[in-house]
Every structure is written in structure tokens, then in C-alpha cells.
Amino acid sequence: MKKPLLLLSLLFSVYVHALDNGLALTPQMGFNTWNHFGCGINEALIRQTADTMVKTGLAEAGYTFVNLDDCWQTSRDATGRIIADPKAFPSGIPALASYVHGKGLKFGLYSDAGNHTCGGRPGSLGYEKIDAQTYA
Numbered sequence: 001m002k003k004p005l006l007l008l009s010l011l012f013s014v015y016v017h018a019l020d021n022g023l024a025l026t027p028q029m030g031f032n033t034w035n036h037f038g039c040g041i042n043e044a045l046i047r048q049t050a051d052t053m054v055k056t057g058l059a060e061a062g063y064t065f066v067n068l069d070d071c072w073q074t075s076r077d078a079t080g081r082i083i084a085d086p087k088a089f090p091s092g093i094p095a096l097a098s099y100v101h102g103k104g105l106k107f108g109l110y111s112d113a114g115n116h117t118c119g120g121r122p123g124s125l126g127y128e129k130i131d132a133q134t135y136a
Contacts, residue, residue, distance in 0.1 A: 030053075030067060030108075031049055031066050031067065032069055033046070033069045034069035034070055034110075038119070039071035039119045042089065043088065043089045046100070050066050050100045051103070053066070064104075064105050064106050065106045065107075066105050066108065067108035068096075068108065070112075070117045071085070071088075072088070072121075073111075073117075074121065076127070081134055082127070082134055097109075111123065112125075
């Protein structure tokens with residue numbers, strides 16, 4: 001029984017190969033605020049994180065994402081656009097994203113497919129189009 005399974009697995013392994021297109025050579029690596037900070041995030045923390053990732057060599061090693069998870073948003077304005085927490089992010093999200101990009105890193109921004117995020121902030125349900133336009 002073991003020999004047929006071994007032969008079968010060897011047969012299939014011959015036909016397996018990866019695309020050689022330079023993409024996804026490593027998993028997406030970086031920093032996400034949720035696991036350590038939860039809702040305790042602010043602009044200074046994100047800037048410091050980006051600086052540290054570059055200074056310590058993490059960015060050079062492939063850790064290129066800085067992902068701002070839940071609790072950056074507070075509400076929506078009269079037109080339905082999401083509003084960043086003005087106390088925690090006084091310069092605004094676009095300025096913060098520019099700062100992170102200026103360090104050679106990628107900036108990620110969390111939303112939720114439901115009415116509310118895990119932290120109870122506004123989700124994207126019913127606002128998918130306007131959120132996509134806002135985040136782009």
C-alpha cells in the first residue's frame with residue numbers, strides 16, 4: 001500500500017511548479033496595529049513604527065507593510081464619507097499614508113464588510129463604493 005502511494009505522489013510532484021514571475025516570493029510581511037495595540041493607536045505610533053521598521057532593517061528584510069487596523073475612524077460625514085479620528089490622527093490619513101510611503105513602505109487601511117468594525121466603529125456595509133473612492 002505504501003509503494004503505490006509513494007509512486008502516485010512522485011507522479012504528481014513532477015507536474016507541480018511555481019510561476020517564475022517575481023511575485024509573492026515571500027508572504028506579505030509587515031506590521032498590523034490590532035494584535036498588540038487594539039484601539040490604542042495614533043499617528044505618532046504609526047510614524048514611529050515606520051521609522052523603526054526602516055532603522056532596524058526590517059524593511060530591507062522584506063517587512064514592507066504598515067497596516068492601520070481598526071479604530072482609526074470615528075463616524076461618517078453628511079455625504080457618507082468616513083471620518084478619521086481627528087484627535088488620534090490630527091494630520092489625517094492621507095498625510096500619514098504619504099509619510100509611510102516616503103519611507104519606502106506600503107500603507108494598509110482596515111475597514112469591515114459589516115455595519116461596524118470589531119471595535120464598534122463604522123463599517124463599509126452600504127458604503128462600499130464611497131469607501132473605495134475615499135481609500136484610493
